[in-house]
Amino acid sequence: MRLNDNINLLSKSLDAYSIRQKLINNNISNSNTPNYKRKDIKFEEILRKITIENGMNIKTTHSKHIGNNNGKVDLEPKVIVDKNTKSRLDGNNVDIDVEMAELSKNYIKYNVASQQITSAFKRYKSAISGGGR
Numbered sequence: 001m002r003l004n005d006n007i008n009l010l011s012k013s014l015d016a017y018s019i020r021q022k023l024i025n026n027n028i029s030n031s032n033t034p035n036y037k038r039k040d041i042k043f044e045e046i047l048r049k050i051t052i053e054n055g056m057n058i059k060t061t062h063s064k065h066i067g068n069n070n071g072k073v074d075l076e077p078k079v080i081v082d083k084n085t086k087s088r089l090d091g092n093n094v095d096i097d098v099e100m101a102e103l104s105k106n107y108i109k110y111n112v113a114s115q116q117i118t119s120a121f122k123r124y125k126s127a128i129s130g131g132g133r
Contacts, residue, residue: 006120007117007121009075010113010116010120011117012075013043013047013109013113014110014114016041017106017109019041020040020041020043020077020102021103021106021107021110023039023079024099024103024106025103027039027094027099028094028096028099028100028103030092030094031092031096031099032092033092034091035090035091036091036092036094037081037082037083037092038093038094038099039079039081040079040080040082040102041077041078041079042080043077043078046075046076046077046078
């Protein structure tokens with residue numbers, strides 16, 4: 001794994017959680033709009049699929065060794081419109097309780113990713129400055 005891979009992944013995660021925050025807020029504000037369909041972002045599923053398909057990026061000595069992943073990964077979040085959730089009589093499928101729970105989960109995920117990226121930068125700073133000597 002290259003030095004910046006973890007930070008790049010965390011940065012993409014922060015972007016995705018920020019987009020999800022806006023979508024959830026939009027869902028909540030449109031909870032009484034007739035025929036409005038809730039929106040969400042597809043990110044964790046993409047991340048999980050890429051991780052399973054590509055495995056861990058293990059350092060190898062030859063390009064044909066198992067685990068060598070030199071290709072770039074497309075980890076772009078995708079906004080989806082939820083048409084499968086049961087709608088109310090007015091055609092709206094936003095459930096305020098679900099949205100508030102999703103808002104809380106997203107807040108926690110964002111904070112964890114933020115803390116991880118802050119810790120990574122602190123480790124880099126410590127390494128650059130000589131580890132506190």
